[in-house]
Amino acid sequence: MRTLWTIARYTFLQQIRNRLYLVVALFAALMMGASLLLGALAADQEIRVILDLGLATTEIFGLVAALLGSVTLVLEEMETKTIYLILTRPLARPFYLVGRFLGLVSAVWASMVAMSLFHVLLLYLKGWETDPQVFIAFPLMGLKIMVMTGLTVLCSLAFSSAPTATVFSLLFWVMGHFGPELKFMAEKSGGATVALAGVVQAAIPNLTILNLRDVLDVSWSAPWPIARAAAYAGLYTAACLALASGFFSRKEF
Amino acid sequence: MSSVAVSLNSVSKVYKRSHLGRTTLTPGVADIRFDVAEGEVFGLLGLNGSGKTTTLKLLLGLLFPTSGDARVFGHPAGSREAKKSLGYLPEIPYFYRYLTGREVLSFYGGLSGLAPATLRQRIDHVLAEVRMTAHAHRPMREYSKGMLQRIGLAQAMLHDPRLLVFDEPVTGLDPLGLREMREIIHKLNVGGKTVLFSSHSISEVEKLCHRVGILVKGRLERIVERSEWTTGGKSLEDIFVGTVDPEGRRS
Numbered sequence: 001m002r003t004l005w006t007i008a009r010y011t012f013l014q015q016i017r018n019r020l021y022l023v024v025a026l027f028a029a030l031m032m033g034a035s036l037l038l039g040a041l042a043a044d045q046e047i048r049v050i051l052d053l054g055l056a057t058t059e060i061f062g063l064v065a066a067l068l069g070s071v072t073l074v075l076e077e078m079e080t081k082t083i084y085l086i087l088t089r090p091l092a093r094p095f096y097l098v099g100r101f102l103g104l105v106s107a108v109w110a111s112m113v114a115m116s117l118f119h120v121l122l123l124y125l126k127g128w129e130t131d132p133q134v135f136i137a138f139p140l141m142g143l144k145i146m147v148m149t150g151l152t153v154l155c156s157l158a159f160s161s162a163p164t165a166t167v168f169s170l171l172f173w174v175m176g177h178f179g180p181e182l183k184f185m186a187e188k189s190g191g192a193t194v195a196l197a198g199v200v201q202a203a204i205p206n207l208t209i210l211n212l213r214d215v216l217d218v219s220w221s222a223p224w225p226i227a228r229a230a231a232y233a234g235l236y237t238a239a240c241l242a243l244a245s246g247f248f249s250r251k252e253f
Numbered sequence: 254m255s256s257v258a259v260s261l262n263s264v265s266k267v268y269k270r271s272h273l274g275r276t277t278l279t280p281g282v283a284d285i286r287f288d289v290a291e292g293e294v295f296g297l298l299g300l301n302g303s304g305k306t307t308t309l310k311l312l313l314g315l316l317f318p319t320s321g322d323a324r325v326f327g328h329p330a331g332s333r334e335a336k337k338s339l340g341y342l343p344e345i346p347y348f349y350r351y352l353t354g355r356e357v358l359s360f361y362g363g364l365s366g367l368a369p370a371t372l373r374q375r376i377d378h379v380l381a382e383v384r385m386t387a388h389a390h391r392p393m394r395e396y397s398k399g400m401l402q403r404i405g406l407a408q409a410m411l412h413d414p415r416l417l418v419f420d421e422p423v424t425g426l427d428p429l430g431l432r433e434m435r436e437i438i439h440k441l442n443v444g445g446k447t448v449l450f451s452s453h454s455i456s457e458v459e460k461l462c463h464r465v466g467i468l469v470k471g472r473l474e475r476i477v478e479r480s481e482w483t484t485g486g487k488s489l490e491d492i493f494v495g496t497v498d499p500e501g502r503r504s
Contacts, residue, residue, distance in 0.1 A: 007364070253315040
């Protein structure tokens with residue numbers, strides 16, 4: 001466990017020192033600019049617009065940070081050969097992979113927390129009346145980013161190419177938001193398409209259950225949809241990391 | 254009787270690469286057999302592409318042998334037990350640019366399973382050994398090549414391993430750096446450590462090694478005892494050239 005903690009801690013430190021603070025700074029600048037602009041344009045809908053814009057921006061910035069971090073998480077170490085000095089230490093390869101993953105996810109989550117705090121502060125400054133559902137949206141977004149990080153690490157090891165891994169991850173991201181639509185279209189087509197769509201749907205992450213807008217009756221007093229979403233995100237990510245470990249264990253350097 | 258630190262028994266490696274459905278096979282090393290006794294300094298000499306780095310990577314578990322058996326202190330190469338007892342310095346050590354020298358050592362020490370108190374003590378010790386104490390708080394991106402090599406050496410010695418594996422440890426070092434590296438390897442050996450290293454530098458190898466293995470096109474052509482170049486009437490360079498180019502085609 002100590003080696004896992006060591007890898008996660010230094011990956012976190014590396015990510016924060018590397019580029020993640022820039023993502024947060026850019027977010028803050030964008031949100032401040034947008035709030036000033038929209039203040040003039042949106043009239044009585046200003047808070048609503050800032051709320052939606054802030055949530056979407058936090059998720060997109062989190063996704064960009066997670067994708068950039070995870071496509072290079074192991075590949076960069078292979079290219080720069082820093083991995084030599086790690087894999088010649090007495091640790092199991094899956095431990096290295098999981099440690100790197102945990103460090104990256106923690107760093108992205110930390111940046112998302114900073115963005116969310118800034119977002120909420122801006123809302124209060126504009127006279128926002130607290131809506132508890134917004135505070136459910138934040139952890140769900142974090143889970144979505146965790147799923148995408150796991151999936152992108154898997155893609156990067158399966159394809160051994162950062163551009164290919166990025167393209168596939170973005171494709172999965174889009175498809176993951178259109179699962180029900182995909183199923184509907186397959187059912188309309190009939191035949192083998194239904195079975196094929198079933199397989200595709202099982203493989204791609206179901207990101208709709210981590211979208212607050214797609215889940216009805218979510219509140220702190222009825223926590224089951226949140227618990228179900230968290231369990232799904234955890235299991236899906238664990239499956240991605242298990243597969244990624246399989247690829248990684250057979251890699252030569 | 255001293256124990257065997259390294260043992261390679263008929264080890265071969267064929268690189269297999271697949272691209273667009275086509276598989277190409279490239280021989281790396283073939284039928285490598287040699288042992289290194291505990292406490293010995295063993296050098297691997299060879300021209301570029303002769304298989305020196307491949308041999309070392311097979312021992313370290315970075316490559317998997319196509320056939321044969323490689324062991325470190327009796328444990329299969331690449332196993333946790335084997336890795337516990339070795340320290341490795343690659344040809345050009347690469348580090349995390351955003352970490353300081355001390356942080357890098359703390360990171361590698363943590364991965365080697367050193368307890369925090371021991372780790373702090375060992376970091377201070379190895380930093381002093383490689384004369385880097387004064388620079389330990391600077392980020393690695395500010396280090397010169399020589400400083401990176403010293404930190405590389407420090408991380409290899411950090412967990413006090415019984416075997417040190419160095420890949421081209423003197424490449425690119427200035428005369429002072431060369432001398433310091435030679436002194437460190439000598440000191441490690443006097444302290445009971447086994448050292449296995451590859452090199453192009455015949456002069457360094459002949460000063461440091463008890464035995465030398467000469468690799469030619471992926472095969473271990475000859476193992477030379479120290480007495481052969483100290484009292485045998487031929488320099489190590491003559492022996493090496495005579496082995497890699499017996500017909501004198503390159504001269």
